[in-house]
Each structure stands twice: as structure tokens, then as C-alpha cells.
Amino acid sequence: MKTVYKFTYTLAFISAFSISAFAQDVTDDGEQAENVTVVKQDKPKQSYPTIAISGKVVDASTGAPLAGAQIKSYNNNNYTAMSDEDGTFTINVPEFVTSLAVNLDGYNLNRVAINGRKTGITVKLFTDNFIDSYKSKTTAVNTSDAQDFGTSTAISIDNEIHNRLGADVRTIQRSAIPGVGNSMFINGYNSLNLNAQPLIVLDGVIYDMQYDQNMAHTGYFNNLLSAINIDDIEDVKVLKNGTAIYGAKAANGVIVINTKRNKSMATSIDVNISAGLETTPTLPDMMGADEYRMYVSQLLNSTSTKLLQFKFLNSDPNYYYYNMYHNNTDWTDVVYNEAWTQNYGIHVSGGDDVASYNVSVGYTDSQSTLKKNDMDRFNIRFNTDINLIKNLSARFDASYSSVSRNLRDDGLISDFSSAPVSSPSMLALLKAPFLSPYDYATNGERSDFVSDADTYLKEILGNEGALANPLGILTNGDAINKNNFQNMTINVAITPKWQINKNLSLQEHFSYTMQSMNEKYYTPIKGMPDYQVEGMGLVNNSRRVMDSQMNSIFSDTRFDWAIPLGSHRLDVFGGARFISDSFTLADVKGYNTGSDKTPTSDNNYKTAVGDDQDWKSLSYYANVDYNYKEKYYLTGQFSLETSSRFGKEGNNGIGLFGVRWGFFPSLQGSWVLSNEDWFHSNKFVNMLKVNAGFESVGNDAIDNSAALTYMSCANLINDKVTSIGITNIGNPSLSWETTNRFNVGFEGNFFDNRLNVRFNYFTSKTSNLITYSKLAYVAGLEDYCTNEGALKNNGFDVSVVSKLVNMDKFKMELGASLGHYKNKLSSLSSDVNEHVTDLYGGQVISRVGSPVGLFYGYKTDGVFSTTAEANEANLYIVDNVGTKHYFGAGDIKFVNTNPEVDNCIDENDRVVIGNPNPDVYGNIFANFYIGKHLSVNAGFNYCLGNDIYNYQRSILERGSHFYNQTTAVERHWVVEGQETDIMKVVYSDPLGNSRFSDRWIEDGSYFKLKNLTVNYKFNIKNEYIKGLSVWASANNLFTISKYLGSDPEVSCGNGVLCQGIDAGYLTSGRSFMLGLKINL
Amino acid sequence: MRKILNITLVLFTVLSIISCSDTWDEHYHDGNKGLSYDGSLIDYLKSHEELSDFAQLVTATGFDRELETKTGQFFTLMAPVNGTFDKETYLDMINDGRKEEVIKSFIKNHITRMDVSYSPDAAAKSIRMWNAKIFSMTPDAHIGDATIISDNIKCKNGIIYTLDNSLPFQPNIYEKIEIEHNKWLANHPEAAEEEELISLYTFLSKYNQDSLDVAHSISRDYDENGNPIYVDSVMIRNNSILVGLDAMIYEEDSNYTAIIPSVSAFQERYNEAKSYLNYNPYIDSKNNTNLCDSLQKYFATSFAMSDMFYNMNVNKYPQDSVVSTTYNRLSDWQNHVYYNPFNEDGIFSGYNEKFNCSNGTVYMYDNYPLSVTDQFFKKKEYLCYDLSNLSSETSFTKNIVTDYERFVLLIQNGNNTYTEHPLVTIAPSKPSVSPHVGINMTNNLSATYDIYMVYSPNWILSYPSYEKAYETAMEDSLAYDGGKGDISKINWKIPIQSTKFRALVYERDDAGKYPSSSKSYVLKPTKGDKFETRVTNVVDTLYLGSYTFNHAYYDSNEQSQLLPTGAVLQIQVDVTTKEFNNYQYSRNLYLSKIILVPRVEEETESDQILTVKQR
Structure with missing residues (x-):
């Protein structure tokens, strides 16, 4: 395999050079990327007949003439002019020029269609407070982008993508632990079992985001984007289509992130300081001490206890244990606090015509509202551009980022009853409020010693009912060698570029990235109950250390060739891209450390597992952008990609050099109607562009070794014998998933460029889905990976931005975006029509003909109020031994969906009870500019029509265990005739009243004021300070939602099927930040 | 159209801001919903x-x-x-x-x-x-x-x-006993003045201790003697007598049936039982305590209480038979089975009053429905195979081979089952002398017993010389019938002989001394002055006579330091040299066991009482 790659890689170099050899007679400027510093202007060698066009440039708000504006032919630097003092200009452009670009410092770019006019063209420029309506270059591919994150309060860029590009990317917060970020989906769900999140391209380098990496701490995800300081980011682009050059990695869309580079030779020093406070999140209302005691007192009846008096039920204030069991502890106070965040950043940029640089150093210290989940980050980024010799330049970039954290388990694990609750956030809700976090001394007084796991139910339940003391987990589990996380990212990139001539260049982008992660997990002895571990018996604590390192080598060799041919223009680039990743992981687990003071694992029991994986991919790609008269645009793309993850056999793709290659083409076209000569210039339509396209892209996020057959070690006979057994039966014809996507849309500027509307519709089909097929029983393994099944997505997004008020002293901009998708599973494997996945006590069904991720469970119809009502319904369940148990008064009235069969409530009565896919989602924003110094920005997010499985509430309102419950359970059924929606409380729920049903499915629609920022720019200009601004920002000021959990923005993981499940991970509170920007 | 709908939906949601927050309150803050009365x-x-x-x-x-x-x-x-x-x-x-x-x-x-x-x-x-x-x-x-x-x-x-009515308080059996006691006390005010009132309740309540559960109690400080001062004393309600009897009649955990005699009947039975428990005062002097008295009182009460309680959760077919709770702790559980208890002559009939308690039924009697032999005066067996029953004192055990030959005789019954008869060979260490062996009489009451000896005749293994007999038997068994297995064709060369012996009872005097052989009690043989074993049955029983023990040694055993063995039954083989040499009598004895049968009437019906299987 390796030799094949070496060979093909060499081939890539040769082919790249050979193509460039044909491109020497081409002239004209050919800058492709906007971030290239050297812009050279030469007179065109070829001259065309020109015409003179004259007009006037004015300020859009005041109508005042603007002098010094640059007027040029659109996307062509060869024909320029400048406006006079009265704003008038005359420019000579060739006849084929259809539009002019006008810009002026402090104003937005305007593109004006000529439409056959020679005089009287009035160009109204809007100040650069407003969002740009035009781009300096147009291609057939539509992209959405966002820039200027100067007042962002987010830790990682995905939050800003949520806030700013809400309809382009559907983002769902993973958790509000600082930096854990958001799951992101573009164009619906383009996979079922593989990663469905977009490809991240940072400064041209493809990043492996390790989406399927398991962490030791529940509820935590190592979001690699959080290693990047938002302050370092210049812009973010979302590519929803036309992504074929990213080939087998592009099916889920692409997010391109570019970091800041130097733009001018003047030395500039920017200092950013901000600090703020986040309040604790909204939590479900839990019972107080008295209400909980009453709940326990009732629940005791359904246990087998014959005790008549309990310590915690003795209400005599003189009783020795009275104080111990008569606290009113709000455990959330123990676990949550107000969280402070501080940010410091300094950017220094400058240079000369030989070398320029942008250096930034940043430090972020972000507390979490959930105690002991704090993070701090230190980062350095060093971006340089060097002109080595004539025609040879190089970019040299280096960055270092170190993230360290405290961590504790957060939220719920999938199988709630399989292990003791170890997450302080859940314990804060479940723990009996009449207990105290501190021990009571023998004199009956409360001490300062943190108490151990509770024992008040020991007489009744033994050890099983014991709950940990969250304060014990927080304090006794706190040390750098106990619960700690470190992630270090080092990147070095060098990009030599040979400008062969004005129009042709060749560059090699080489990047090395190291991601090193170390996570330590520890549950303390004091504070946690003992618990059973399979094969180990009763243990008193556990410890786990995970170390992983990923080394990524990325090489991209490409040429850029610009071919201006008068009215035609051709921009071509292409090359070869080689990615090699290696990942090692050591995961060591031990138990019974003996003491909380020496949490070492050199104890009697250890398990160690590890990973040592390499994966590589190689692709050849090319992109051709063509336009005629800047009216008709065509972009053709293709890539040819192979990967070590693909099977070497099979029919998919092309077989070359002993491996399978995927061919991924794309063709996009667009037409700017408004630039047509027949289009009469008017006030209502300033620009109108329609586009359509097709692409075929892939998803290669297959398990690295799924195509291989391999063995693994196993311990047999109580670990006495080490054996080796077959672990995977490889599928040699395993291939990528293929997504074919068709898109159509338009973009237009209307009403004197006051209204910008963009619309994009897509329909796609993903085939060759990776599914897990059952193996025959004799195989000894359950399943294997195969390409079967298909799913379809279609949807649209629309965004509207309006410059509603444009007065001299007051400006207002309003915008809204709306995204929608609909997906449908069109086939699974040949013999299966549906598949049910167990997740967090619920079931998610993948059924042909339905959207993915549907919740599949029981329908309910309230609670039986009377025995007569229950008797009439005559519903029952059948237990393991075949005995019928009837539902009685106070039990849940499940809907018997098959009354013609029986009255038994069993699996056959399950129906689809919820759909986590939203109808629409997006964001709304309003920006106000008052005077020259003050601006106010408000950003809203919304999502409508999605259902959430509130797993957390299903635990908190189960009414069948001795955990604290929400106040809703106070109205549980008690007596005959009581009308209520909460069933009677019965220990261990023998009838399954709290099974997965529509009781736990809720409307997840929300509308949220995500962000409100006020920025004041001081009018200071002196020798030392060039600029000073102060800003204040508030997040999550209000949320409108019917959701009964903390926050409707939830998912329990990165996978497609995990969306819409609330596992109780930390949600955001309100936060308030104050910031200062100084420009020196 | 769908898009328009969605956009409308957005606007609608924005407009319905106010209604949304109600969902939370409706769900979480509606705890009083469904109350019939808004108060405590x-x-x-x-x-x-x-x-x-x-x-x-x-x-x-x-x-x-x-x-x-x-x-x-x-x-x-x-x-x-x-x-x-x-x-x-x-x-x-x-x-x-x-x-x-x-x-x-x-x-x-x-x-x-x-x-x-x-x-x-x-x-x-x-x-x-x-x-x-x-x-x-x-x-x-x-x-x-x-x-x-x-x-x-x-x-x-x-x-x-x-x-429309109050609920009557249903006492449990223990509380019923207390109530009956108090009722009786009300009628007998003079009894309250007594120093020691004998009644079931006073006896039980003495053991009714709320003991300190040290493991669950909290001590804060220590007194001057170093004993912990408990600030929280967790008490466990315990009645050691009733716990020992597996009859927790003071708890509502099981369903019991109890036989409760009147206070005077209990006293009568108690006094009767005391006469069976006349302990040797030597025990007191030996241990320098007042042990005899307390043992007498304790066991007398226990005897009087014996078979009083029946756990009906255990007795599944009470119409046929019931076992008392006593059986749980004693190996002789057969002694606590009562058949057809509800029949006319059954133990649950003839009661004075029947009362339903919260944890069972109480039958109240004016007189005991149980006799002393039902309750405590029971047959005793001493298995000689169990060497601890043989006295180790040389004065009682002489001239016998020290490594006793022990074996188990299997006797085939008609229905292809076997009865085991463990035997021990008492043989002379030298052929010239007669052996004598002592058997310890333990746990006996101070009462009259008929004494029986169970043995096998000497032809089981006997011959003039022990080794010779063994060899011959081996040879014969190997040679019989050409090895084809018909046991009846064995040519037994063993002479069929009886053994003559004398039986004496040695009982400690008040000073703890055993009397000399001349002062010991000689059990009279039925004919002549020596007993003679019979040779017709594989296992035979010989009545040795009756004996009234002066002292009780109940609850004693060989190892007990507290209660020594009280009496020894000595079997002396008494065969003259002449009789021996003439092959007239054997000096070997194959002992199975000694049985003491309570004698409740003057006339014994010795042979009928015994149920030893005879061939």
C-alpha cells in the first residue's frame, strides 16, 4: 500500500509541473486568492476598443458627492478611474465590460451594471457599517461568509457560525462547557452512520476533527476548533455546493476558515481585553426537602420494607439524626456558580516589501457555570509572507495552542442504571435535598468535612440506592493528576510559491500538525458509593488515563493559471493533495486506588487498550472558472481520490494502481441577468443572478480498518489465558458514500441595493451508505461494514438583509435567514426495511421512506383516573414468565395501537412519536449605528418544528426511584378519581409506566435573543493611541420555548441519530461581557 | 406553499411570546392540582x-x-x-x-x-x-x-x-400473653407481692431486652471508666428466648398458632418440670456458683414452654400435622411433631378460649394439652459407635482392645432398603480376661428410666480369638460357593455363643465422687444374676432394668466443663475361663446402643415400647 502512495504522490508532482509547462504564453494578472499580498499591475499587451462611461458617486444616505472613489471594470484591474471632487468620473472600458466596481475607503463595494448606458450613472455608496452586498469577484459557486469577530464572546468559531450563518449551517450546541462547541450540519444529513459534519479547512489545510473520538468524561467532546482563538480568524466561508475539489471528504459541505495575515506595511498593534460573567443556566424545578421527603415517604410503600420508622422520617427535633436529615440543600448551589471569563489578546502586524508578519498571542481563561469544568487556553500564531527572490515567495506559518481544563462527568450516560451517577450536574438534581454536603459530627453539629455517598436508604435498598455527594466529586476528585485535560496543537506550514509569470504560479503547501491530548479521569473514594464492575466485583473508585496523539501531514501542490481573453476569462487551478494522519491512543483504566491522596493506578487491576492507526489519502483535483462578459459563469471541478480506508476491490469508482479511486465532478453555472444589455437599469432591481449546478461528492469517514480483516487480543478464563481472536471481517469492496447534489438559486439586490436576497435550493441523494449488515450466526461476529442503502435530502435556505434606515446619524440594518431541509431514507440494506437503535433509554428508528432519527415509542393518553376506567381499558403487560399484569388506576394509559390483536401493551404498539428534524431554523439580526461612534447589534436564533426526547426529564419524572424529582411529580396520582398527568409513584416501575413514550417527547422550537452587543468607538487619535473602543455584550438574554428542559439547543453527540436527545449536558446561562480594544 | 407556511409559523411564534412561558409554570408549578382539601x-x-x-x-x-x-x-x-x-x-x-x-x-x-x-x-x-x-x-x-x-x-x-367506627386494636400473641397476665394479676393481687412470680409473661419479659446496637450507635464521649457515652443509642428489640425458639411472637412478621395455658397451669407444669431437674449440688461447689438453681429454673420454664408455638407459615398442612418452632433448633425434631392437631384428641382441641391476634391464633387452656413426655421427658439413646459416649475413665473401661473395632451392619429390609446398625466390638485385650466398658449417661433428667441395650450376637464376627475370627471370616467369605455369591451357602465355622455380663450404674454422689463398685447400683437381670445375650437375632435388645437418677444432668456432655457427666452405665463381661475355654460363652460383645426410656407408669411395657426392628 505504501509504495502505491509514494508512487502516486511522485506522479502528482510530475503532473503538476508538466501542466504548468504549457502555460507560459499567457498574460494578464491572475491573482486567485484575495489574501495574496503582491498585486502587480501592468498594462495589457492586448488592447480592445474602449468606450467612455461617466457618472457620479454619492453617499447613499446624504446624497453628497464622494471624491476619490475608485471606479474600475468589474474583476479587472486594467481599467480604472477615480471620482473627482464633485463625485463625477469618466472611465474608459472595453465594450465587453458589463459592470463597474466602485469602492472607497469607509464604504462598501458597489457593483453597477452598465446596461448600455454611457452617462448619468449614479453610484450610491453605503458606509461600511453595513454588510457587503457585493463581492469583488463572482464565480458560479455561491458561498456564504462571515468576518469581523472583534466583539465575539465565543470561545470557538462554531458559536459564531451559529450566530451569523444560522441558516447555512444548522448548528446545535453540544454543551455549554467552554469550547465544547456545536455540532454542525450543512444541506441536511448526508449520512446515517458516518460523520455528517462538514469538512474543516483551516488556512487551506484539511483538518481531521476526530468526531468519533471517545472521551473518558461523560458529556465532553474535544472540540479541536476551540484551539483556535477567534480573534485570529479573518473570515469563515461556508461552501454548500461546488465542493468537488474536496472529493471524498466534501459530502457534508465545507467550512473554510482563514486566519489573519498582514495587510499593510504600517506596524499595527491591537490589544483586546475582555471579561465577563455567565449566570447559572435554567434548570428544571426540583422538589424541596419537605416535598421530597413526602415523595420518599410514599415511594417506600411500594418497596418490600416492613420498617415502620426511618431515621429520615423522624420529625422529632430532639432526635439525634434530626439535623442530619432536615437540611434544605439546594444541590445546584453546590455544583453551579457564576462563571467568569477573561480574554487577553495582542496582535502585532507589519513588515516591509520583503517580509511581513502577523503575530498574535492570546490567553483565555473561561470558567464554566458547572464547577470544575473550567478551561484556559494559551495560543500563539505567527503568519508571515516572505518574498525570497524575484518570483519566488513563501508563506511561513506556525501556531501553538494549549488548552487545559478541569473536567468532571456531565449529564447522563446512555444506560442510566448501569453505573452509579458520577456527574455532579445530575447529582445536583437527583440528590435528596434534606441531606447536607457536609458531615455531621458526633455532637450533632454540622462539620466542614465533605460527606461520603449517602446511606439513608441502606436499610431498605442496601448499597444500590446510594448517591454520590457531588461536592465530594468536586473536591476529592480535584487535582492535576485526577480530573484534568490537556490538548496541545502545534502547526507548522510552509508554502513556497513560484510566480512563473504574471498569470501562472506554482505552489506547494506543506503542513505538519500535531494534536496531543491527555485526559485523566478519577472518581474519588470518599464521596462516591462503591459499585459493581463486571469481572472486578465491588470497587470503591476508578481511574482512567487517556493519551492520544495525532500527527497529520498535509501536502497540496497546485498551480494557478489565469487566462483573460478579452470578454472571456478563464481561471484554472489544480493539483495533487496528499494527507497522511497517524493516530495513537493509550487508554488505561484501574480501580481501587486505595486512597484519594495517592491516585495512582499501580493497583491490582488494570486494563489498557490502545489504538495505533494510520490513514492516508491522495487526490488529484482541478477547478476551472469561466466567465463571459461577467454575465455567464461556469465552474467545472473534479477530483480523483483514493484512500487507505477504501477496499481494494469492488465496482465503485475507478481501479488504478491496485486501489480504487473515486471520481467526484461538479459543474456549476450562473447568469447575472442584471448585466444584460436588455436589462433596463432601475431602482427596484440592481442585481439579479441565478445559478444552478450539480456535484457528486463523497464521504470517506469510514472506520480506518473496516475494510480489513483483523484479529485482536482477548483475555479468557478470568484473565488467565491470553488469546487472539478475529475481531473484524473486512469488506474488501468497501467504498465511500456518494452524494449527488443538484442545486438552484438566485441572489439579488433590490431597491437601490437596500435589500439583498439570496435563495438556494438543493436536492441530493446519498447512496452507498455505510451500514452494518448482520453476519451469519456461525461467524462469531455480529456484523460487518457494507455499502448499502440510500437517503435523500432536499431543502432550501433563504436570507434577506435590508438596509432599512440609512440616515447620516442613524443607520439600521435588519436581516433574517431561514433554512429548511427534509430528508428521507430511501433504502437500507437489501433484507431490512427498518432498523431500531437504542439510545439513552429511547429508540430511534431508521425506516425506509421516513426521515432519519425518528423517535419510536409508545403513545400515551394520560393517566387512568379511576379503577373503573382502567378495568374498562383492560390493558396489561406480560412479564418474562408469561404472567399478565394489568394497568390499574394511577397507571399510564398507553395507547393500544393494535386492539384487533390483543390488549397487551408490548413492542408491537410502538409508533413514531417524534421527529427531531426541524421545519425551519435560522437567525435574525438587527444592527443599529447611532452617530459615528455607537453601534448596537442584536442577534436572534430560532429553530421550529423539531421534537426533543427529554431523556433527562424522563429520569427526573420517573416516579420509580429514590432520586429527587421535579416539582411536577408532586401532583402524581394518589387517590381514586384524581385527574392528573403524572402517574402514581411505584418503586422500580414494574409496569413500565416511564418507558420511552411521547411523555418525554417535547416541542423543541425556540426563539432566542442570542446576542446583544453595544460598541462605542472613541474619537481618539494621537501619537500613541490610534483607536479605542469599548463594547459590552450580553448573551442568551431570553429564550421563548415550550421546552421543559434547560435549553432546547441540545444533542447528545455528533452522530446523526444523536440529534434531539437531551442527555442533560450543561446549557448556557445568560452572560455579560465587557471589552476594550486598543489600537496602538 | 410550505415555505410560506413556515414563514408564517415564525411570525406566529414571535407573536405568541407571552403564551409560551406558561408551559413551564403549568408543568412545574401545579403541585396542588387534584387536592380535595387545600391543607394538611x-x-x-x-x-x-x-x-x-x-x-x-x-x-x-x-x-x-x-x-x-x-x-x-x-x-x-x-x-x-x-x-x-x-x-x-x-x-x-x-x-x-x-x-x-x-x-x-x-x-x-x-x-x-x-x-x-x-x-x-x-x-x-x-x-x-x-x-x-x-x-x-x-x-x-x-x-x-x-x-x-x-x-x-x-x-x-x-x-x-x-x-363510622373505630378500628379495634388487635394485640399480637405476645401482647395477648401480657394482657392475660395482667388480667390474672388483677384477680390475684397477692401474686404481685411475691418475690418471684412464676408466669409465662414474667419469664418472657425478662428476656425482652432492648439491646444496644453498637454498630449503629453513636458515641460522643467517654466516661471516667472509659466506657463510651452514647448520644444516639440504637436499640434492637430482642427476646433471646423467643429468638432461640424461632418464635418472634412479638413481631407481625409471621402467622403463629400458640398454645397458652392459664397462669396456674403454667405454674403447675413448671413445678412438675423442676422435679425432673434436680441437679447435683456438686456442680455448684465445683464452679462456686448457684448454677443448679438457675439451671433448674431456666430449664423448667423452657420445658413448660416447650411446643407452645407453631409457625403456620412453615406448617403447610396443619390438618395433618404440625411441628412446633422448637424443632428448628433441635436435631430431635421428630419429638416435636403432632399429628391431627385439630382432631378431638389433638393438641388444638379442648381449649378454653380461642383468640385471633394480629399475628396468629391463640388457644387458651385451663390445663396443658401436652403431657410431660410430649414436652420434655423424652427417650434418650447413647450410640456406642460414637466413642465419646464411651467413658474414657479406666476404672469403667478395662481389659478391652483399645482401638475399638467399629463397623456398620447393613440389614436388608424386605423392600430393598437397608437399615444401618453401627456397632462397636468390645473384645478382651488378652483372651484370658473379661472386658468391661462404661457408657456415659448424659443429659438425663432426675427421673426413672427403663434401660435397654441394643447389641448383635457374637456370630456376627466373633471367634475365640479376635484375629482368628477375622481371618476365618475373611477366608470363608472369599471361598464361599466358589466365589459365586450365595451367602447362604457359606460354611460358617464360627461357634454360636452367648455372652454373659453384668450391668451396673455408677452415679456421682453430692460430692462429685463415683461410688465404689460394691456401692454402685446393680441392674438386676431378669433371670439369675447375670445377663445373657441372645443369639437368634442379628440385632437384639435386652432390657436391663429401670433406674431412677438422683440428679439431672440436662444440657451436659463429655466436653462440658460446666456440667460433668453424671452417671455411667458399666457393662461387665463375666465369663469364666472354663466357660470360655469350653467355647460355652464368648467374651466379645457387639454393642449398638443404650436406650433410656422414660418410665411414666409403675408398670413398664418394655418390649412394646421399643420399636427396634428385629429379625
């Missing part, structure tokens, strides 16, 4: 005139605090309306310092921790009150014998039912 249980009692008597008693006992919402407990209250109980009597009891009694028998008898919901459509259910008494709630609106006036009144901290 005590508020309800106090605000309803028809329950004022009950409310008054609840308050008087301090139980009103328990029924407030702030205690955070949930109760169901079965409140009897005014005039259905004698309020004044209870108030008087409270004033007399008998508050706990009122709480237990009245207040807790009407409160349960269960959440009880009544429905005419539901099946009858058992309600366990706070004092553990159980009442049945039936679909026809009855709780016990009381009728429900109003049902399912849900208050903040519980449910209230009003009843």
Missing part, C-alpha cells in the same frame, strides 16, 4: 366538627405535629367520627402517663404510611397500620368492621377517610 391532615381534622374527638386525642398525644405538612411525610388517616370510641378513657390513660399505650393501640392503629385509595371496582387490599396491625379494605367500603363514610379526601400531606 391536621388542618382537616381540626376544621371538621365530626372529627373533633379524634383531633383532640391526636393533639393530646402530640401526634398533631406529625400530621403537619412541614414534617414532609405522607399518611393515610382512618379517622373515626365522634362517638365511636371512648375518648375519655384514652384521655385518662394519657393523664396517667400511658401515652405510649394510647399511641400504639389507638393513634397508630388509625394511621398508615401507605397511600390508600378506595375504589368499589378494585379488589380487597390489606392496609398495614403504623403499629403494624393489618386491616382489610373491601370493595363494599369497609375497613375491618368499620364502614367508610367519606373516602379519598386528598390533603396536602395525605389522604383522609372517615369511618
